[in-house]
Amino acid sequence: MMNHFAQRNLSSSSLDKHSTRNNTRIVFPPPLFGKELQVTGPGFGSPITPEELARSLREADDPLWELIRREAEIGARNEPHLASTLFAIVLNHRSLEDALSFHLASKLESGYFQATQWMELLREAMSDSECYRSAIRKDLMAVTTRDPATQHAIQALLFSKGFHALECYRLANWLWEKGRKPLALYLQSLVSKSFAVDIHPAAKIGSSVFIDHATGVVIGETATVGNHVSMLHNVTLGGTGKETGDRHPKIHDGVLLGAGATVLGNIVVGRGAYVSACSVVLKSVEPFMVVSGVPAKVIGVLTYQQGIFPSFEMDQRVSVCGMFMKPISSDSKQKENYVDYGSYI
Numbered sequence: 001m002m003n004h005f006a007q008r009n010l011s012s013s014s015l016d017k018h019s020t021r022n023n024t025r026i027v028f029p030p031p032l033f034g035k036e037l038q039v040t041g042p043g044f045g046s047p048i049t050p051e052e053l054a055r056s057l058r059e060a061d062d063p064l065w066e067l068i069r070r071e072a073e074i075g076a077r078n079e080p081h082l083a084s085t086l087f088a089i090v091l092n093h094r095s096l097e098d099a100l101s102f103h104l105a106s107k108l109e110s111g112y113f114q115a116t117q118w119m120e121l122l123r124e125a126m127s128d129s130e131c132y133r134s135a136i137r138k139d140l141m142a143v144t145t146r147d148p149a150t151q152h153a154i155q156a157l158l159f160s161k162g163f164h165a166l167e168c169y170r171l172a173n174w175l176w177e178k179g180r181k182p183l184a185l186y187l188q189s190l191v192s193k194s195f196a197v198d199i200h201p202a203a204k205i206g207s208s209v210f211i212d213h214a215t216g217v218v219i220g221e222t223a224t225v226g227n228h229v230s231m232l233h234n235v236t237l238g239g240t241g242k243e244t245g246d247r248h249p250k251i252h253d254g255v256l257l258g259a260g261a262t263v264l265g266n267i268v269v270g271r272g273a274y275v276s277a278c279s280v281v282l283k284s285v286e287p288f289m290v291v292s293g294v295p296a297k298v299i300g301v302l303t304y305q306q307g308i309f310p311s312f313e314m315d316q317r318v319s320v321c322g323m324f325m326k327p328i329s330s331d332s333k334q335k336e337n338y339v340d341y342g343s344y345i
Contacts, residue, residue, distance in 0.1 A: 045074040047151040064137050064153060065096040071154040097126040104168055108190050125174040132170050135207035139166055142210040146230055146314050162211030165197035172201035223248035230311035232259035240265040254309030258316050274310040
């Protein structure tokens with residue numbers, strides 16, 4: 001099968017099966033699909049799109065994991081100093097779940113809680129929850145398709161702390177739902193310390209979620225975040241004071257929350273809306289509205305093509321109105337005539 005990874009006809013001499021580092025001989029695993037791996041570029045190789053992924057790796061049971069393994073093998077050959085790291089995190093494991101469990105456990109390890117304990121918990125949760133396993137893959141693809149700085153799936157797996165924090169939250173939420181609340185809260189505190197991301201274990205977060213940069217993100221106990229949501233650093237989904245009960249925002253599918261956006265109280269940010277950077281939202285936002293300011297006010301209506309959310313486009317500029325937004329006039333009827341293109345997804 002000819003695929004993205006067989007576009008270059010490199011000589012076998014360029015694909016040495018061994019690498020050395022500190023006089024230690026590293027043996028590469030057998031070629032995937034029984035074929036020799038073709039190095040297609042520097043670093044982790046030539047980037048591959050989701051369409052190419054589905055087309056070229058259709059024989060694989062888990063195409064995304066197959067892609068990550070290929071990228072790891074190419075990276076190990078191109079950068080011998082990273083070879084041992086890539087083997088430890090990726091190539092020594094049989095599944096994406098095992099690799100991610102190992103990677104997260106090494107980041108969460110402390111003098112009081114060993115990495116092997118976290119690995120056992122992560123594997124148990126992933127084995128128990130099909131939603132967890134599915135969300136891992138959708139979250140990874142969200143990073144690779146929405147972050148222009150991330151061109152490889154393995155790059156997101158290894159280096160995206162927003163992805164790491166999100167998957168740790170999913171373990172904490174699983175523990176919370178199982179009634180293991182003290183351990184869930186302990187994990188929350190570790191994630192806050194390790195990644196500077198504070199997500200309460202009881203919060204509800206969908207899949208295909210992208211947290212870019214992630215530093216300073218806070219999501220409260222009764223907050224909900226839908227599918228296909230993107231947010232940047234310093235986003236806060238918080239309460240308004242000391243009230244108890246349902247007190248945090250409800251972020252619907254496809255919403256884009258700009259850097260430093262703050263949404264406070266039990267309010268709704270509707271499907272496909274965009275909250276611009278550093279805005280403070282105190283009232284509910286209708287679907288596909290653009291809000292900006294302190295306090296945030298409606299400044300336009302998004303008019304993307306069918307099936308497109310602002311969270312996919314990741315255009316942070318309010319000037320997006322030139323092509324994708326029409327400004328709100330004094331005519332209140334205009335506000336009611338938005339087209340909910342997200343309903344086609």
